[in-house]
Amino acid sequence: MKQTMDKQRHSESSASKAPSRRQFFTDVARGASAAGMVGLGLTAWASSAKRSDPQAIRPPGALSGDDFLNACLRCGLCVEDCPYDTLKLATLFDPAPSGTPWFEARQVPCEMCEDIPCVAACPSGALDPALQNIDDARMGTAVLIDEKNCLNFQGLRCDVCYRVCPLIDEAITLERQRNSRTGKHALFIPTVHADICTGCGKCEEACVLDETAIKVLPMALASGSLGQHYRLGWEEKARNGGSLVPEQLKLEIRRPENSNAN
Amino acid sequence: MPTERQADRRVGAEALAQLGWWHAHRFLLLRRFCQLSILALFAASFWYELDILKGNLSSSTVLNTVPLSDPFVLAQIIASGHWPAETALLGGFIVLLFYVLIGGRSYCSWVCPVNIVTDAASWLRRRLGISKTTRISNSLRYWMLGLSLLLPMLGGLLIWELVNPVSLLQRGLIFGLGSGWVLIAMIFMLDLFISQRAWCSHLCPMGAFYGLIGKLSVIRINARNRERCDDCMDCYKVCPEPQILKPVLKGAANSVSPIIFASDCTNCSRCIDVCAESVFEINTRFTTEVENKK
Numbered sequence: 001m002k003q004t005m006d007k008q009r010h011s012e013s014s015a016s017k018a019p020s021r022r023q024f025f026t027d028v029a030r031g032a033s034a035a036g037m038v039g040l041g042l043t044a045w046a047s048s049a050k051r052s053d054p055q056a057i058r059p060p061g062a063l064s065g066d067d068f069l070n071a072c073l074r075c076g077l078c079v080e081d082c083p084y085d086t087l088k089l090a091t092l093f094d095p096a097p098s099g100t101p102w103f104e105a106r107q108v109p110c111e112m113c114e115d116i117p118c119v120a121a122c123p124s125g126a127l128d129p130a131l132q133n134i135d136d137a138r139m140g141t142a143v144l145i146d147e148k149n150c151l152n153f154q155g156l157r158c159d160v161c162y163r164v165c166p167l168i169d170e171a172i173t174l175e176r177q178r179n180s181r182t183g184k185h186a187l188f189i190p191t192v193h194a195d196i197c198t199g200c201g202k203c204e205e206a207c208v209l210d211e212t213a214i215k216v217l218p219m220a221l222a223s224g225s226l227g228q229h230y231r232l233g234w235e236e237k238a239r240n241g242g243s244l245v246p247e248q249l250k251l252e253i254r255r256p257e258n259s260n261a262n
Numbered sequence: 263m264p265t266e267r268q269a270d271r272r273v274g275a276e277a278l279a280q281l282g283w284w285h286a287h288r289f290l291l292l293r294r295f296c297q298l299s300i301l302a303l304f305a306a307s308f309w310y311e312l313d314i315l316k317g318n319l320s321s322s323t324v325l326n327t328v329p330l331s332d333p334f335v336l337a338q339i340i341a342s343g344h345w346p347a348e349t350a351l352l353g354g355f356i357v358l359l360f361y362v363l364i365g366g367r368s369y370c371s372w373v374c375p376v377n378i379v380t381d382a383a384s385w386l387r388r389r390l391g392i393s394k395t396t397r398i399s400n401s402l403r404y405w406m407l408g409l410s411l412l413l414p415m416l417g418g419l420l421i422w423e424l425v426n427p428v429s430l431l432q433r434g435l436i437f438g439l440g441s442g443w444v445l446i447a448m449i450f451m452l453d454l455f456i457s458q459r460a461w462c463s464h465l466c467p468m469g470a471f472y473g474l475i476g477k478l479s480v481i482r483i484n485a486r487n488r489e490r491c492d493d494c495m496d497c498y499k500v501c502p503e504p505q506i507l508k509p510v511l512k513g514a515a516n517s518v519s520p521i522i523f524a525s526d527c528t529n530c531s532r533c534i535d536v537c538a539e540s541v542f543e544i545n546t547r548f549t550t551e552v553e554n555k556k
Contacts, residue, residue: 027399035405039413046413046421066418070342073335073350074423075321076437080308089433091440097424098442099320099433123321123329124339125347 046097056096057103057199057216059087060110060137061119061127065220071126074099078118078127084111087118105201105216110139112166112200135167140199141222142172142192146213152188155179161203161214162190171197190214194223273388273499276538289531289544296372304436319373319432321353329353334471335429338422342414358475364529366476370462370469371502371530375432379446380462380502383453388499396457398464400505400526407467407474427461428468463502463526473525482547483527483534485510485520490539497533497542507533511541521547 059078062068078101079087086108090096101118103110112134119127131137142161144150151158152174165172172190179185190203192214201216237243272278277286284291303315304322316323321331331346331353339346346354361369371377410422423429427445434442449461462469485491488511497511498504506524513519534542 027401031399031402031405034402035409039409042413042421042425043417046417046419046424067344069419070339070344073321073331074429074433075317076433077317077321079437080316089437091434091438091442092430092445093441098430099423123331123347123349123353
């Protein structure tokens, strides 16, 4: 009975070229589940793309993390206006989500143009126009990642990363340490100051090793994070103008009688 | 191997004989010229710094001043919770206005480079006589559209833009395709072997988006001389959205307008090319009464 009714309805509806209600719900269910499967696949893809993303160094002024990915139109205008061909646009399997600008410092580092043409070219604000001074850029930070092979750690005076740094003696300094191998020389340890380093990557490009010992990493990858509950005593002391804990008890030193105090 | 029936009569053979090769291909040639010159201008800007048209179809500037942005990408960006800068919004508005006037899916047939890929697949399908096809719902593209706007809302990431073959191809042709050709080859194979016109007419959310934009558009294809139709079926064979043809061709009895108001129409005008009887015309939505006056 029901079947015949359905059949009837079906034939009626096909005559009038309007889909039956059942057909409609079937179509909706099929469409929804197909779209759902595509969505699931895409989300999986996206999360893996996000994981590989930290390797990509972004142009100066790039908003951080997801904010950048959301704001970027993938138009390549920053890439076009980069006079040194530093920036490139990611394709499907690059370590950056496809269509977004990135660069490999070891190949071509950022030359830190004073007028920051890439930022000026960005129509969407993904590269923040508030960045006016290129020295304020935070594309990432250099990290001397391989202390074993770095020539300066061997006691040699390579210093190349230090010398090419546009912010020499600010972003990278040479810190002296005792060379315990010879016992009488100094090690000049290249030391990156992440609060000043722009992440331009000139040090990474210049490193004389076959595989660079100093690498630019995105901030998110390079920096740790101190637990909120930590209080650094010296900072608290400075902030409060004095120690927060009571002075330590001074105990009287009692010596055995007739002992020889030095 | 073409079957005998198809080998007997190629699509558009009468038009070819009657109107000549150029006339029977004029809109196809115009479209290819349009698509390729847009890409060429973008490429010229990137490679030779000839900044007539700079950027790509997601966002660009004309002569370094007028911004143009893809409203579909902007919609995704807004869905992700980011408010784009004014330049991008202005660019999006200009593009939106343009397609509202000339027909939203004109983007698909006159600008989008994926159209060349899928047209090639469709042509090869006809030439090889592949008729087997998996049916995909025409409305799946709207689900895909919903998905591409919903995922950024849920995950706060432009997930669709990671894989969008349309952006990927046009970007790739200008900046280097890299591994992106894999995705384009997949679309070609899908259209050729699995389902006829699968991508552009069934799946692509961009097409759906531009279709919605074009609902009110002024430029329309018009089956103005539909009484001349001799049922050769050639227009059905070349049309990427053949379901929209029957009502306007055969609707005279039910006083259905000969103007194609369906927003799925890409204004590709290939139906005009292949019709030996010159049934179709391209004009505006306001020319309704022409047929009745005749």
